[in-house]
Amino acid sequence: MTVEKKKRAISRLKSMYPLRALVDGMYKKAVEASKNGEPVAWCMVNWWAGDTVLQAMGVHTVHPEDYGAVCAAFGAAQPYLDRSDSEGFPSHMCGYARNCLGYAALMQDLGEIPPEAPMAGMPKPTLLLGSGYFCDTRYKWFQALGRYLDAPMWVLEMPHPGVPESRIEGNREHNIRFLVEELRELIGFLEKQLDRKMDYVRLGEIVDDTIEMNRVWHEVNELRKARPCPMHSRDFWSSMPASLYMASDPRVTAGLYRDMYDEVKSRVDNHTGAVPEEKYRVAFAELPPWHSLGFFNQLAERGWNFVIESWAYHPPKPVDLSGLSDPLERIAGLTYQYFSGYFEDAFQAGDGWGYFAHPYLEMVREYRCDGILLHPLLTCRTATNHLTVVQNQLMEQLKVPSLVVEGDIVDLNLFNPAEALRKAETFEETMQHYRAVRKEAGFDW
Amino acid sequence: MTAYYLGIDIGSRTSKGVVTGDGRLLACHVLPSGVNYRAAAEKLREALLGKIGLSVSDIAATVATGQGAGNVPFPNEPVTDIRCCARGINGVFPAARTIIDVQAQSSQVIRLNGSGLVTGFVVSEKCAAGSGRFMEVIANVLQVELKDIGPLSLKSKNPVAFSTGCAVFGESEAVSRVAEGSAVEDILAGVHQALADKISALVDRVGMETDCALSGGGGLDTGLIRAVEAKLGVRMLVPPQPQIITALGAAIMAEETRGGH
Numbered sequence: 183m184t185v186e187k188k189k190r191a192i193s194r195l196k197s198m199y200p201l202r203a204l205v206d207g208m209y210k211k212a213v214e215a216s217k218n219g220e221p222v223a224w225c226m227v228n229w230w231a232g233d234t235v236l237q238a239m240g241v242h243t244v245h246p247e248d249y250g251a252v253c254a255a256f257g258a259a260q261p262y263l264d265r266s267d268s269e270g271f272p273s274h275m276c277g278y279a280r281n282c283l284g285y286a287a288l289m290q291d292l293g294e295i296p297p298e299a300p301m302a303g304m305p306k307p308t309l310l311l312g313s314g315y316f317c318d319t320r321y322k323w324f325q326a327l328g329r330y331l332d333a334p335m336w337v338l339e340m341p342h343p344g345v346p347e348s349r350i351e352g353n354r355e356h357n358i359r360f361l362v363e364e365l366r367e368l369i370g371f372l373e374k375q376l377d378r379k380m381d382y383v384r385l386g387e388i389v390d391d392t393i394e395m396n397r398v399w400h401e402v403n404e405l406r407k408a409r410p411c412p413m414h415s416r417d418f419w420s421s422m423p424a425s426l427y428m429a430s431d432p433r434v435t436a437g438l439y440r441d442m443y444d445e446v447k448s449r450v451d452n453h454t455g456a457v458p459e460e461k462y463r464v465a466f467a468e469l470p471p472w473h474s475l476g477f478f479n480q481l482a483e484r485g486w487n488f489v490i491e492s493w494a495y496h497p498p499k500p501v502d503l504s505g506l507s508d509p510l511e512r513i514a515g516l517t518y519q520y521f522s523g524y525f526e527d528a529f530q531a532g533d534g535w536g537y538f539a540h541p542y543l544e545m546v547r548e549y550r551c552d553g554i555l556l557h558p559l560l561t562c563r564t565a566t567n568h569l570t571v572v573q574n575q576l577m578e579q580l581k582v583p584s585l586v587v588e589g590d591i592v593d594l595n596l597f598n599p600a601e602a603l604r605k606a607e608t609f610e611e612t613m614q615h616y617r618a619v620r621k622e623a624g625f626d627w
Numbered sequence: 628m629t630a631y632y633l634g635i636d637i638g639s640r641t642s643k644g645v646v647t648g649d650g651r652l653l654a655c656h657v658l659p660s661g662v663n664y665r666a667a668a669e670k671l672r673e674a675l676l677g678k679i680g681l682s683v684s685d686i687a688a689t690v691a692t693g694q695g696a697g698n699v700p701f702p703n704e705p706v707t708d709i710r711c712c713a714r715g716i717n718g719v720f721p722a723a724r725t726i727i728d729v730q731a732q733s734s735q736v737i738r739l740n741g742s743g744l745v746t747g748f749v750v751s752e753k754c755a756a757g758s759g760r761f762m763e764v765i766a767n768v769l770q771v772e773l774k775d776i777g778p779l780s781l782k783s784k785n786p787v788a789f790s791t792g793c794a795v796f797g798e799s800e801a802v803s804r805v806a807e808g809s810a811v812e813d814i815l816a817g818v819h820q821a822l823a824d825k826i827s828a829l830v831d832r833v834g835m836e837t838d839c840a841l842s843g844g845g846g847l848d849t850g851l852i853r854a855v856e857a858k859l860g861v862r863m864l865v866p867p868q869p870q871i872i873t874a875l876g877a878a879i880m881a882e883e884t885r886g887g888h
Contacts, residue, residue: 583747601750608709611745 191482192414193456197442201421204429204438205252208244209301215242216305221376224307224333225427226320230392231517232311232338233428235365238385239372243311244304245427249285250278254472254592256300262288263593271326276319277561277592283323286330309375310335311368315342317564336371339364341518345537348522349529361514386509391432393516396497398439399425403496405446406489407549410455412446415466415488416478417456422495461485462613465546465554467492467572468565473594480599481606490549493541494565499523538568539575546582550627552613555606556586560596581620585609630687630885634878635671636708636871637664637695640731640759641844643874644671646679646686647882654678655871664695672701688885690877694732706880708873709737709748714883715876716840717743720864724836727826727855727863728873729845731759736829738836743876749833751825759844761797762851765818768801769811773848776815780850783816797821819854827858840864842872 212222222242225232236243253259254277262284267273269287271280285304288296295303310333312324324335341357348354369380399421406413421442424435449455464481466488471477478488498520503512528540546554556573558566573584585605589597620627629648636643638660645655656674660667668691676682683701691703692711699705709728716723717739726737738747751758766773787809789800797818804814839861845851846869856863866872 586749604707604709605748605750608707608745608748611710612747615740615744615746 191457191479192416193454193458194420195413195417195442195445197438197445198417198420201424201435201438201442204435205248205423205427206301208242208427208429209249209252209303212242212244213295213302213305216308221308222305223309223311224304224324224327225311226313226324227426228311228313228315228338229340229426229517229520230396230428231340231361231365231513232313232368234385234388234392234432234513235368235372235380236311237428237431238388239369239376239378239380241308241372241376243428244307245423246282246285246304247278248423248427249304250281250592251423251469251472252300253281253285254594255475257473257594258298258300259473259592260594261296261298269329273593274561276317276323277559277590279319279323279326280561281592283326283330286327290330307331307333309333309372312337313340315340317562334375336368338368341521346529348525354518354522358511358514358518361517362508362510365510365514382509386512388432389509389513389516391436392428393503393512395425395432395436395439396516397500398436398443399497400500402439402443402446403490405443405450408450409463409550410453410457410460411463411487411489411549412449412454412456414456414478414482415470415491416475418491418495419470419475425497426495455487457482457485457487459485460487462552462610463487463489463550465490465542465549465551467542467554467556467569468494468559469562469591470557471589471597472591474589474597474599477599477602480603484607484610486606488555489551490545492565493524493545536568536571539571542572543575543579546576546580551582552617552627553582553609554584556584558586558588560588560590561593562591581616581623581625583609583612583616585612630882631681631685632878632881632885633672633675633686633689633703634711634874634876634881635668635689635691635693635696635699635703636711636874636877637668637691637693637699638731639694641870642667642671642693642695643871644675645871645874645878646675646681647875647878650882652875652878655868655874657870660695664698665700667695668699668701688881690881690884692873692877704881704884706877709735709750710745711876711880712842712873713737713739713745713876714743714879715872715874716842716866717741718875718879719866719872720838720840722838723840723864725830725834725839727830727839727841727845729759729822729826729841729843729851731763731844734758734826734829734843734845736826736833736835738833743879747833749829751829759848761822762818762845762848764798765801765815768798768805769814771811771815777847777849777851779812780815780819781812781853783810783812785810785813786820787813787817789817789821815850816854819848819850820858822851823854823858826855830859835859835861837861838864840866842866842869844870846870846872 216222225243262281265284266280310324314321501519503515506512524541525537528537556569576582587602631648634645642660646653689703691699692708696705728735733751735750841863846865
């Protein structure tokens with residue numbers, strides 16, 4: 183008797199797997215490095231500014247924010263969350279931070295990596311690289327880690343260019359000078375801690391490769407405007423950490439993104455979609471429920487293709503930095519571009535209602551979305567507080583409806599997949615209704 | 628020859644069913660869901676068919692909805708309760724554009740167009756605030772029959788200000804008000820105002836367009852209806868049997884899928 187193999191609702195990209203493997207490899211390499219006495223840093227996401235410097239200094243990196251997502255996706259986060267709670271950290275605190283603090287407390291008890299830790303685990307760090315940018319938890323998170331880890335910490339401050347004041351003349355140059363100075367101080371700290379000197383030639387290579395890596399990754403995502411969309415958000419989320427967390431030598435990563443570009447382009451040329459029958463083109467905001475990604479398979483079975491997701495996890499829009507001879511200026515320029523490039527439309531439109539929300543208008547318009555799934559994170563204000571504005575503006579300006587499904591990135595208890603599916607089924611009727619409304623209003627999708 | 632359609636709504640507290648034929652409501656029935664949704668669905672169908680002397684083979688199509696829809700053991704098309712509720716209200720009040728659906732465990736606000744299609748909605752998830760369960764909890768504390776809470780509430784001259792709409796904290800707050808000597812009708816009126824505040828917050832999220840209808844078990848509570856009307860400043864359209872509206876919508880959808888009326 184033959185058993186027919188059920189076809190997967192989402193056609194995953196083959197080129198995604200090597201990129202995902204880079205992230206797996208990042209943890210394994212860090213653990214090996216730690217055993218060999220090589221330096222390992224726990225880093226907050228730093229938009230390439232710190233990671234390039236650390237990589238050039240020969241420091242292996244792991245990112246507790248990514249590791250929170252890994253633990254959630256492996257269904258392994260609950261013991262760390264429980265431990266964080268029992269340590270007295272509030273349960274409404276960032277899921278990534280709770281996961282990390284619980285993990286660190288457990289590692290302190292055991293004197294080694296917890297045996298159940300997914301992938302290879304995070305080894306005891308030589309140093310910590312923090313940053314206050316983007317969210318309030320990050321100001322105190324690594325400081326709190328001091329209860330469990332004896333490791334020096336550096337806080338890499340970053341400019342905040344995504345505000346109306348960044349239109350003031352000279353602001354860009356001022357911000358880049360500020361970040362370059364911050365990076366020089368970080369290098370001084372690292373040279374002292376590690377007793378080794380920065381190789382600026384190597385740093386220049388890494389920076390250029392990082393810029394190229396992000397350019398190719400951006401081009402991959404541009405291809406997703408095709409109908410049917412050739413790449414689902416699940417492939418984006420699986421491939422994103424390779425760039426965002428600098429999981430490997432960026433030259434290697436850029437090569438893998440080129441492979442992905444070729445595969446996605448081939449799908450575009452052959453009109454092959456990521457779901458068999460693309461009935462609804464949907465955008466996603468903010469971070470997904472990492473613990474329940476199977477939910478997207480159920481939606482794919484209903485013809486939902488997630489064609490684009492939050493700009494905040496995308497690479498910067500391409501920018502020419504070749505005229506800058508100092509590698510620190512180039513990397514500062516790239517990071518600045520990340521924090522400003524997505525807001526150009528908002529500033530030019532003179533909208534005062536929230537620059538964080540404005541890029542979604544461009545996303546939804548350019549990727550021809552029928553709707554957007556908003557995922558307010560009950561433990562993350564940064565990823566949540568702009569979503570109501572997104573919902574209102576998409577409806578007012580583009581007649582595109584939003585589906586709100588509350589949840590969390592790490593804590594499974596805060597997400598109800600059955601309720602989410604019930605809402606999604608109803609939302610299909612709403613998306614169909616607004617197709618007709620947009621048509622009547624003169625929109626072309 | 629008349630074709631008959633069955634709408635089944637298996638809710639968390641009560642199960643509701645209707646039979647329609649030729650576009651008319653022919654029979655309805657309500658019973659407690661209990662813990663066995665399969666058995667509740669079977670009993671519901673049996674009672675409905677018995678009321679109008681039909682057999683299973685007379686039913687052309689069935690739509691099941693509600694929390695227990697997945698447990699209905701006989702052939703059916705599952706449809707979400709939000710869609711069914713919109714169709715049900717549209718069948719009764721075609722001019723309705725906003726529905727406040729107060730169920731046992733949650734409340735939802737639904738926007739709909741003239742065809743009964745859902746154009747927007749919001750659900751009070753993860754919280755029983757603003758739901759019928761809250762009223763049950765308070766009625767239990769006050770030792771009042773559920774059917775009496777509406778009329779009693781309307782007698783209030785001095786509603787107690789409730790600081791919460793939470794079903795858990797509301798219970799202890801009600802106990803405190805009883806201990807302080809507040810009148811039962813004033814406590815009930817205060818609870819209704821707290822519920823109306825929660826419902827109003829939901830309405831704000833999805834927007835309101837008149838006509839506005841109120842469905843679900845909450846529609847049996849005149850105190851709640853008056854409180855919501857006062858809060859929103861509009862008159863509520865309330866169907867004669869508000870708790871069966873979602874089942875009615877299910878039957879209407881069953882009829883639509885078969886090309887009936």
